[in-house]
Amino acid sequence: MSAEWERGGHVPGRGRALMVLSLSLLNVFTVTAGLAVAKLTPDRHLSPQPPSVAERDLVQAASMAIPPADPGSGPLPDASTLAGRLSGIIGGPRAKMNAVVIDVATGRSLFERQADRPATPASTTKLVTSVAALASLGPAYRITTQVVQGGGGRIVLVGGGDTTLTALPPRPEAGHPSWASLQELAQQAAAALKASGVQQVRVDYDVSAYEGPRMAAGWKPNYVPDGEVAPVAALMVDEGRVSPGDPSKRSRVSDPPSAAAKLFARFLSESGVSAKPGRRTVAPDGAAQIGAVQSPPMSALVEHLMTESDNDVAEAVARQVAINQGRPPTFADSAQAVVQTLAGMGVTTGIALNDGSGLSTRNRITPKALAEIVSLAASEDHPELRSAITGLPVAGFSGTLSPPRFTSALSQPGVGTVRAKTGTLAGVSTLAGLAQDADGRLLAFAFMAGDGEGPVDPGKLDRLAAVVAACGCGNAPSAGG
Numbered sequence: 383m384s385a386e387w388e389r390g391g392h393v394p395g396r397g398r399a400l401m402v403l404s405l406s407l408l409n410v411f412t413v414t415a416g417l418a419v420a421k422l423t424p425d426r427h428l429s430p431q432p433p434s435v436a437e438r439d440l441v442q443a444a445s446m447a448i449p450p451a452d453p454g455s456g457p458l459p460d461a462s463t464l465a466g467r468l469s470g471i472i473g474g475p476r477a478k479m480n481a482v483v484i485d486v487a488t489g490r491s492l493f494e495r496q497a498d499r500p501a502t503p504a505s506t507t508k509l510v511t512s513v514a515a516l517a518s519l520g521p522a523y524r525i526t527t528q529v530v531q532g533g534g535g536r537i538v539l540v541g542g543g544d545t546t547l548t549a550l551p552p553r554p555e556a557g558h559p560s561w562a563s564l565q566e567l568a569q570q571a572a573a574a575l576k577a578s579g580v581q582q583v584r585v586d587y588d589v590s591a592y593e594g595p596r597m598a599a600g601w602k603p604n605y606v607p608d609g610e611v612a613p614v615a616a617l618m619v620d621e622g623r624v625s626p627g628d629p630s631k632r633s634r635v636s637d638p639p640s641a642a643a644k645l646f647a648r649f650l651s652e653s654g655v656s657a658k659p660g661r662r663t664v665a666p667d668g669a670a671q672i673g674a675v676q677s678p679p680m681s682a683l684v685e686h687l688m689t690e691s692d693n694d695v696a697e698a699v700a701r702q703v704a705i706n707q708g709r710p711p712t713f714a715d716s717a718q719a720v721v722q723t724l725a726g727m728g729v730t731t732g733i734a735l736n737d738g739s740g741l742s743t744r745n746r747i748t749p750k751a752l753a754e755i756v757s758l759a760a761s762e763d764h765p766e767l768r769s770a771i772t773g774l775p776v777a778g779f780s781g782t783l784s785p786p787r788f789t790s791a792l793s794q795p796g797v798g799t800v801r802a803k804t805g806t807l808a809g810v811s812t813l814a815g816l817a818q819d820a821d822g823r824l825l826a827f828a829f830m831a832g833d834g835e836g837p838v839d840p841g842k843l844d845r846l847a848a849v850v851a852a853c854g855c856g857n858a859p860s861a862g863g
Contacts, residue, residue, distance in 0.1 A: 456822030457856025458485060461492045467849045468493055471842060478838075480830040482749040483850055485823065486757045486816070491750075492825070500732060500746035501830040504805030505691045505782075506812045507740030510733060510747065512684040512770045513755050514723040515699045518706050521681035521766055525702065527562060527617070529571045529646075530669035532586055537571065537672065538665040539646050540588040541617025541639065543701050543711075544677040545694040546686075549619050549645055550626055559678035559686060564619050564642070568649035570673030575655050585650065586660035587643040591616035592701060594712030600742030609633050611693040611741060614701075614713075617642050621694040681769035688773030688803060689781035693739040700738025713737055729754050740805055749828035752814040756826040760816055774801035774815050777847065788844050796848035802827075809834035813843040820854025 464483065472479045472495065482497035484490065491497070503510075515523075525544040532538040548561040575583065596613035597606070605611050609632025612622030618638030620626035625633070635641040643659045650657035677683060680699070687695040700716040703723060709715040717735035724733065732751030736742040759767040775781030778788040778797035782804040788797050802815025814828040829846050832838035 455824075456819065458488070458490070459492055459819060459821070459823060459825070459853045459855045463855040464850070464853055465493050467853070467855075468846055469495075471845050471849065478831060478833050478836075479842075480749045480828075481846070482753045482828050484750075484753045484757055484826045486760050486826050487824065489757065494750075497750040497753075498732065498748050500734065500748050501812075502743060502807060502810045502832075502834060503740055503745055503747040503752065503830065504807040504810050504812050505693075505740040506752055506803050506805040506814045506828070506830075507735065507738065507742075507745055507747065508687055508691065508696045509752060509755055509759075509770065509803050509814060510724065510735070511696050511700050511703075511720055511738040512688055512773070513727075513759050513767055514720040515680055515703050516684060516759075516767045516770060517727060517764075518703045518719070518723045519680050521679060521684075521769055523680040523702070524676040524678070525698070526674055526676050527564075527567060528674040529567060529672050530665050531672060532584075532663070532669065533666065535582070536584045536586050536660060537575070538586045538588050538663060538669065539617065539643055540591075540665050541615065541642070542591055543616045543698045543705075545612070545618055545621050545698045546677055546683070547619050547642075547675070548626070549649075559682040562675035562677050564646055564675075565649050567673050567675045568646055569653050570675075572650055572653035572655045574672035580655065582656040583650070584660040585643050585647040585657050586663040587617055587639050588663055588665045589616040589639045590664050591705070592711045594710070594714070598713040598737035598742050600736050600744035602741075602743070605741055606634060611697070611739065612638050614694075614697050615639050616701075616711075618694075619645055621692075684769045685773035688770065689775055691782050691804065693741055696739040697737065724755065727758055729758070740807075743807060743834065749814075749830050752828035752830075753826045756814060756816060756828070760824060760826065771801065771816065774803055776801055777844070787840070788848070790841060790844070793841065793844035793848045795852035796844060796850075799851040800847045802847060804840070806840070807834065809836055809838060811838040811840045811843055813840070813847060815847070817847055817851040819850060820852055821856045823856070825850055 480496040480499050480501045482491060483493040485492055526542045527544050527547050528540045530538050530540060544562055546561045547564055549564045592615060596615060606613055612618055612634040615638050619642045622634040622638035624635055625631040647657040647659045683695055683699060686692060700720055701711045704711045704716040704719040707719045709719050713736060716738060720735060721733050729751055732748035734746045736744045758764055759770040775783035776798060777783045777800035778785065800815060800817045802813050805812035810832040812830045817825050817827065819825055827847060827850050829843045831843060
């Protein structure tokens, strides 16, 4: 989910011409899916209009495996020309907009407007969290949920912070991660218990992997009741959703760990060991493990949380950074661990966090810091950060940049050529990511609109990103062209 609700509605079909285009593209990508294409985003000539839902899914899955373009290819855009085009959309000095555009290859700033002034980042905070997690933990890192012996006819379900642990059947969709299965964990535990002659147990649960409050400073009281996020805990199933199989129902259970233990006890009983849910506890030191499942690798978690703007996974990932650094796994210490990790990579200023998802209205990040983080992730020097880029929604194709984003005539040049993370809170809209301009140059940008007080137009951010993508102004003679 987004910081509030970033996903758009359905866009009507565009008739026979688009149907023909979709079928043609399907054939093209079927034939070429296995080729190594040195590009970050789909070809411009393949995306003159926002494609159909089926086509967007295909392009998204294919693009995940495509290596990034050479950031230095093509001429450097003329800064004055780019500034003229961007300023024309931003408006006068009273416009509530902070912005920056950076050349990825050289780090040169091509456009700045209050680029060093902190603003509310909303869900672009997830860029910061994701890059820090990949840098600190590595793309292969997984989160473990286990079951151990508890003594006295008890077993303990131990949460490690995997919010994607699921009770649902495996999903067959291409490109979807294979979540850890609570039912599989119950089957492992049942087999071990039956092998030792145990036929009946009580299921206690351990959530000591996390500490501190379950809601962050700056979170609005309606976030949990409205289903924006679950109360943060080290143990939950299907992100604590009451109806995980129904995407239209967003409500969360009030106590995710207790609900997870009850569900596990049910699965255990179904697997042949009579079980009843117990109480919260701390597993004994050195307790024998009788079952364990692991999350997808961090690279897959990051791609998912970035594309879908998943608040629960973002908070879990931030906690893992704190745990890896030996800090208490609280909101405050997770935020400090993220900031410290990025400081070690050279991003030393412009970030103040209270959570990992961007739901907190107290977070502050500068456009310059966001663009620097994007540039780091896109750099050939940091292949371990690549999934922070491949997880960025593609304009007009995937995630929170699906239509109706990038559907206006002025934003069309950005379709398929812009990858960016969105951010939305009341009175705030942000967009940070990458664009390959018309000359082939890879540019990082961050646009941050609003002050939390009045309405904002996310379409303006789309148009700004489209200007960056369409510039092709390496040798333009004037600022007004």
